[in-house]
Amino acid sequence: MIIATAGHVDHGKTSLIRALTGVETDTLAEEVERGLSINLGYAFMSQGSDETLGFIDVPGHRKFINTMISGISGVDMGLLVVAADDGPMPQTLEHIDVLEILGVARVCVVVNKVDRVDPSRVHEVLQQVDALIQPRRWPAHRSFGVSSVSGDGLDDLKDHLISTAAAHQRLRNSGGFRLSIDRSFNVKGVGLVVTGTASAGEARKGDPLELLPGGQSVRIRHLRANSQEVEHASAGQRVALAIAGKVSLKEITRGDWLVAPKAPPPALRLDVEVSLLSNAPFPLKHMAPVKLYIGAKRLAARLAHIDTPEGPLKPGESCLAQLILEHPISSIWGEPFLVQDHAETRILGGGKVLDPEGPKFGKARRARLCWLRALQTSDAQSALLQLLEAQLTVNLSRFWAIRNHRQVPENVFPIDEVREFQRDGTTWAVAEKQWQSASRWLKHHIDEWHREQPKSLGLKMTSLERALAHSFDLPLGLAVVEVLLRSGSLAHKEGHISRKDFQPAKSQQTLDHWEKLKAQLQRAGTALPLLTELLAQAQVPDSLAKQAIRLGMGRGELHELNNHRYALPSQLLHYYEHLSLAHDQGEALSVVVLKARFGTGRNLTVEILEHFDRLHLTRREGNVRVLLARANVQRALGVEP
Structure with missing residues (x-):
């Protein structure tokens, strides 16, 4: 479990960690000289098992609030330290705000330096701090009075921290590995090293990772967790990774992410839920400039309102919003963030990421708002059911990917209430009643088209896609079309979708022209003429030939x-019988042999054989044909039995 200190400067955070762990976290010469933490410090305390308590000592001075924010992000417990002689100070309140905004689950209050005051003062300060904490998210917090110098109260505090850690449950290997880099440096004989707190998943020596937002591929050469060389590390641990790959120290900046491969890509827009502190100094207008703190990253952004009431977002209010960033960053659902004013003088509020790839347009449309409001629900299954009840087609692959799942879980839904389907490698889900509604609509729409356009072959697929997109999510509509085509309810001919039994109405003129073409082909016998010759012999105008030919093909004739x-089924059957006879007599089914058997020229022989290949009656192997199963010949050629 990771515990971070919080509290006003010079209230004894560093000395408290030293008393608990025996580790000095002020390591910079400037820190030691001034007695002031500038960088994040780390220390660890064994619980007498494989588990370890990790402490992050964050600086309390106003000048170093940015470092404090990066250090506190993603920890499990906040250790709020208040000096007994000073009592709560302005930065005490500010750090309480940070702990709450970033969603730190537990807080323990420590009134330090009790050796400097009398017991009544300790009691008074404890009451003051409890009054600050009680209205927040930690009404069941514990408070302790201690002295880092004399050791008073340290054993009770230590016992409490250890027992809390023992009961603490964290999904250490849930999802892909994620680590926001807070330090990077080169070590002689080791190479490039990065450090941070692992916020999700598990990493092992030799694992491939991606460095985002740059997208470089790297590999873990060595791994240290809680200051020890290890083979693997899990979420909730302080980790140092020696990495190998085509990346240099100058390409890494604070707040970059090391993630498992195939994580959601970096984006310039984050859709979020955001709240302003009740004591925020001013409201935030639409597109207000802010400083964003997420993981160990700090960058400029603008806050675009999505569903605020009229006017700006006021102190104490919450809304759905989109953070428009100056640089792309990697994020996932649920990642906490904090915003300050653009000048970085006051903390304004914060929240959590809902969608790490927000759209540039359409962010306030009904379907989009339903998506974001469902993502405000912590339980994934409840969020999915909410989306399905809103009659949305849910991209399951993306839903689970932004929640840092490597694949779509199985058996999430009742099988008779939800339909899952695949399209282009993506898994989708829709309520079964919505699927049936789309199926009925599609059949009715095609029936109406046939009624209004009786001479048309059917709807062109492009036109049908446009119609579907107006009434349903396009992936759902296309999936329904595919299922109905496979079941035989619909047919796809010459780029048109129709009911399977539908035959387009033909004019008498078209019927007459087809009969002329058919009669001329029958007279030609086995000498199949070119189309130009056929039309001239049958006296069918070029402008009307296409309709007549389409009629003959539609009839299967x-x-x-x-x-x-073109050829009649009976003509093709004649050629097939000669091919079959050559096969039975042991002749090689080459073009030369079959040309003689057919009594045709080379070009026509090749055309006939290629058509047999398409009908799966033959298969070409080199310069010869292989005769396939003969049971389906009449059906393949459309010859009446």
Whole structure:
């Protein structure tokens, strides 16, 4: 469990950690000289098992509030330290705000330096701090009076921390590994090293990782957790990673992320839920400039309101918003953040990330608002059911990816209430009643088209997609089309979708032209003419030939060998019988042999054989054909049995 100190400067945070762990966290010469923490300090205390308590000593001075914010992000407990002689100070309140905004689950109050005052003063300060903490998110907090110098109260505090850690439950290996880098440096003989607090997942020596936002691929060479060389590290541990890859120290900045491969990509827009502190100095207008703190990263942003009431966001209010960033960053659902005013003089509020890839347009549309409001729900299954009840088609692959899951979990929904389907490698889900509604709509829409356009082959797929997009989410509509095509309810011919049994109405003129073409082909016997010759012989105008040919093919009475030649089923059956006879007599089914058997030229022989290949009656192997199963010949050719 990771514990971070918080509190006003010179209230004894560093000395308290030293008394608890025996580790001096002020390591910079300037820190030792001034007695003032500038950088984050780290110390660890064994619990007598494989588990370790980790302490982050964050600076309390106003000048170093940015460092304090980066150190406190993602910890499990806040150790609020208040000096008994001074009592609560302005930065005490500010640090309490930071702990609450960043969602720190537990707080323990420590009134330090009790050796300097009488017991009544200790009691008074404890009451003052309890009054500050009670209205916040930690009404069940514990308070202790201690002295880092004399050791008074330290054993009770230590016992409490150890017992809390023993009961603490963290999903250490849940999801992909994530670590926000707070320090990076080169070590002679080791190479490039980065440090941070692992916020999710698990990493092992040799694992591949990605450095974001740059996207460089790296590999873990060595790994230290809680100041010890280890083979693997988990969420909730302080980690130092020696990494190898095509990356240099100058390419890494504070707040970059090391993540497991295939994590959500960096983005310039984060959709969030944000709250202003009740004591925020001023409201925030739409597109107000702010400083954003997320993980160990600090950067400029603008806060765009999504669903605020009229006017600016007032102190104490919350809303859905979009943070528009100056640089892309990596994030996931639930990541806490904090915002200050642009000049970085006051903490204004904070919240958590809902969608780490917010859209540039349409962020206030109904479907988008339903998506974000569902993401405000902590329980994933409840959020999904909320989306399905809103009649949305849910991209499950993305829903779970932004929650840092490597794949879509199985058996999340009742099988008879929710339909899952795949499209282009993406898993989707929709309520079964919504699926059935889309299916009924689609059938009705195509029936109406046939009624209004009786001569048309059906709806072009592009037109159908546009119609579907107006009534349903397009992935749902296309999935329904695919299922109905597979089931035989719909047919797809020449780029058109129709009911399977539908035949377009033809004019008498088109019927007459088809009969002329059919009769001329029958007269041609086995000498299949080119289309231009056929039209001239049948006296069918070029402008009307296409409709007549389409009618013959739609009836299954005509085969298209290519754009220039057509054949009747009976003609193709004649050629197939000669091919089959050559096979039975042991002849090689080459073009040369079959050309003689067919009594045709080379070009026509090749065209016939390629058509047989498409019908899966033959298969080309080198310069010869292999005869496939003959049981389906009549059906494949459309010959009446």
